[in-house]
Amino acid sequence: MQPSKSHIAKNIAVVLALFACASASCSRPIQSNAEVREVRLPSGLSGSNEPDDGQWLMPAKNYSSNRFSSLDQITVDNARDLKVAWTFSTGINRGHEAAPLVVNNTMYIVTPYPNILYALDLTKPGAPMKWKYEPKPSSAAQGVACCDVVNRGAAFYDGKIFYNTLDDHTVAVDAQSGKEVWNTQVGDINQGESMTMAPLVVKDKVLVGNSGGEFGVRGWLTALDASSGKIAWKAYSTGPDVDCLIGSNFKPFYEADQGKDLGVTTWPPDAWKIGGGGVWGWISYDPELNLIYYGTANPGPWNPDQRPGDNKWTCGIFARNPDNGEALWFYQWSPHDLHDYDGVNEQILIDLPIAGHTRKVLVRPERNGYVYVLDRTSGEVLSATPFAYITTSKGVDLKTGRLIYNPEKSASLGKVVREICPASPGAKDWQPSAFSPKTGLLYLPHNNLCQDAESVEANYIAGTPYVGMNVKMYAGPGGNRGVFSAWDPVAAKEVWSIKEDYPVWSGALVTTANVAFYGTMDGWFKAVNAVAGEPLWQFKCGSGIIGQPITYRGPDGKQYVAILSGVGGWSGAIVAGNLDPRDGGGALGFNNAMSDLPKNTVKGGMLYVFALP
Template sequence: MRVFAGICLGLALAACANSGSDDGVDTARLLAANETPGEWLSVGRTYDEQRYSPLDAINRDNVSELGLAWFADLDTARGQEATPLMIDGVLYVSTAWSMVKAYDARSGELLWSYDPEVPRERVVMACCDAVNRGVAAWGNRLFVGTLDGRLVALDRATGEEAWSVVTVDQEQPYTITGAPRIIDGKVIIGNGGAEYGVRGYVTAYDADNGEQLWRFYTVPDNPANGEQPEYLQAAAETWHGEWWELGGGGTVWDSMAYDPELDLLYIGVGNGSPWNQAYRSPAPEGEDVNNDNLYLSSIVAIRPDTGEYVWHFQETPGETWDFTATQHMILADLEIDGETRHVLMQAPKNGFFYVIDRETGEFISANNYVPMNWATGVDPETGRPIENPEARYDRTGLPFLSMPGAGGAHNWHPMAYDPNSGLVFIPAAEAAFPYFPEADWLPAVLGFNVGIDMAAGAMPADAGARAGAMAATRGALIAWDPVAQEERWRVQYQGPWNGGVLATGGGLVFQGSAAGNFAAFSTEDGSELWSMPVQTGVVAAPMTYEIDGEQYVAVLAGWGGVWSMAPGLLASTSGVLPNISRLLVFKIGGTAELPDAADYPQLALDPPPQRGTPEQIAEGGYLFGRYCGACHGDAAIAGTIVPDLRRSGTLENSESWNAVVMDGALASRGMVSFSPVLSAEQAQAIRHYVIARAHQDRDLEAAGG
């Protein structure tokens, strides 16, 4: 399970990278992270997750001299979303497929590499690529969650596996993509899978041996299973029907933060399963019916020692749009109305920027940071969104084109907070999504179980409609004043899904873009002070460290994630570049150079003759939207990570197609057999649909559309 390269043995271990010379990472060291700003000990650098470094050797005056110090090519061409750690001269980073690598932070020498050998077919249960967002450190070990639901402890000096525990029921479609958090020797990890039908929770494990210490569920269980904790009994009053049969959702798949003074761990809770609340929690008629579905789309404060519930704040009650609250949270002290408030800040998917009291969960303020139409504002007393009734497609039964959409106004990409300017820097997106309620929907064992018709809202084969959708889809780096609740400046991007953010004491904000640039902006006004083309899209957040008085900035490059797959045309025409997975490290005066970029010629659309009947094509379109579109793109228009089926050689004959779709001939690449949910005839209907789409788009290209 392990592959080692350049391992230092015996006395040479400490000399090669100081990797064994420290006393380990403990509570005192994590609490004092600001006193050792040259290191990056946890995924957000500090427990407050501000992603701000006081290092200022790289600053506005000299950032124009920034150059590449070294780079390392990675052995996977999937999305790269992790933030590296730097401890005692060693960079530790997780990559796609939950692999972990250690590099000498000065030279880039690979010290060791660990592969948990995640079964590639597991990716069919991951909504958003085979990504991983980082590792955690405690003692002399590293901890990583794997896509197939394990939590693994590694020796930090060698990469040897110390222990491994399975944290999920692997028969269910659970995944792990988020970084663990560690508090006083307890490793805390969540999971994903709400799009497929699971129940969310977080679990704490003993860092020494992997023993489970506690588990906190985010949605109530089947009442027939016995008495539940008081907080879940209260939540059950806000659910209806037999939600447990569909999973319920509420997975904690990314963000957490910790306040050591209050001893509170904050977790962000995800969307419902399925999205469509009419199926998930069908409420009886009546004005007084509470159908909020706690604790979906909520921030929940719990005690890290015991998993005890303390308080919650729900951002999207009764969510039905995939509006998660799993986005990056930041803790800070702000002066509001002449009083210092200890706050938690979040810009979740629903488009409102929230400031809440982190001791009590009391709502302080909120405002929308992107244009929206699903709500008109929030109640100034409670913070509850004031919904547009038309947005409730689950109640009206009518389609609704929502802004923001399911991808969110801000997704997992980390924000940053600069205490000097008081600004939060948000990697934002402006993208709509069409919600088409589906009559007589039933869950399935494979594919998105979201309760809407994904085919009905597919990108039309009309040049004007496509142009309009592309024009309305864009991204931005927004500098947000959390006290005034207003934008101070923005950097506009052609498309969404740009990188996470780092703020530094040098008055700089670093961010990569989907279009393949890594740049530094002034925190003062957003002016671009330096940039470098890096040959691929950047979605991960940068970090910075210092060795021997020299400051470095590091970032993982490699386009991927859900936007590289599901949006199809919107992804492939947003100026993005193919995936080239690399770790890039910069310093003042760096002279390293990337190799010449390879050419990636696009194959011509040359489909076989169209022989499917209109009925077959229509059925295939529905099935494609239900089972295939999440990976292979809206309307069969691929993004940049997986093959474009319109150009696939398997379209030529039914045997080749069924070998892949029904027999699982490419399971080792993640394309599992869909025989549990499709008949051979249905698989052929999908083939006829893809052929028809290829003909439509070839004709559109020929007409100049």
């Protein structure tokens, strides 16, 4: 957080300070656990080494994106007593992927399309609605949302709530009054663009990007001035260096990413103009290095034969200076992507002891099935280890940084390729993991899916899908479609895992009291022991869970845990969109893997908040 000028923000700062004092005086010294190693968070990144104000200002909790809370009232011993404290119906029936925010004793919730923002008063019994803000996005925008009409949340900064609407507007809403402060159109549905990601606000800049890799968009990340909504800079993911804000300070670690205008020359002529590389995932920020990190999505179309070349800068990660957007380095997870392995997942910034040295790293559980540990100062890959069953590649060459594809699993026109693992949603899609500095472990909600696929010719018609791939997904080895696991990023190995029937499409949360939370697509919200992985508690919500759990301290000093239930998203489109399970190819082939979901859950957006009695 930057020092802010407004009175509201000052008031909030006072409240924060009070909370910080209270928590410092009340909390017990952290119990050291012989089995687990403490990991330091980088200085300047909020986490357990700094006072936790008990609020939740951005979906990933903090700039390091660790989703770790130092609230410690709910423990391994008492989690079994968790009860519903209150609920709130959002009135919307589509997939609820957002994280609620808690600021200044108010909770803020963004719904899927039509993107209503609710403010709930936590100081009153039952948390009544303070106000709601309705941006009324164009209903036509639903036709360019590839994978249900989701929204992944809002961000608080300087007295305002910022978020994106499905029809490509970024809005700023006064957190007190619910009045719109500004509303800037940043994309165009007629070009296939939509917006689903949660902004990150860094140094007075609201960072937002587009979705639409299935519609032949040209991906970008843009920075809007937090007070005016004016565009400060825009960095494309494809095209000439000047459009990608690649200049003399661009120093990618690997040779494959060095050269002029690779965003043009690694494509057939003009294909970069409709080449995808959307920015619909997560952004992290290191204040010390003054770098933001974010991933770029799949190239378009999915049919790889229509775009020979490495297709820069898709399926990779950029480090940029947030002040002017200039790129410092880039690394490509999946050059010339073959299977829709978008590179937009979360990156968790931590300092890890590696080979005897403390390294500034970012940890990225990637869609292609590897947990990457990158040096976040340079973009060097320190390790890349499979965390799921992989047939599409044989590893990552640490000399060149290049993913080694398995040629047997490459699509070619008219050929059906079987047993592609992971499937297109990847070993892990957008669903963000959590990292505990207390246990040193990453908590990974993920998928166990494979697919058969056949590439077909894709026609580009602006505003319509540009895919060219027939897909049929199914459960991976073992038959369970999802996994929630704990991963040690230093040893690069799994510590424990819990098999789930459906893909675990919810985010994760972990606390200093070693309790981890996640939800399942059939509606169970679960607490597990973060050290050993044994279940502690579960509650059946009204609809399947694909949201992001958060925890906060209420005005009464109690710790609460909140989660949105409401099935949907790509994996739950079969329920949210009333799809017909008899067509396994529906929803880009996800129907085939989820044909039983309509028997086990129904639609309906509802917030659940839990507390100890």
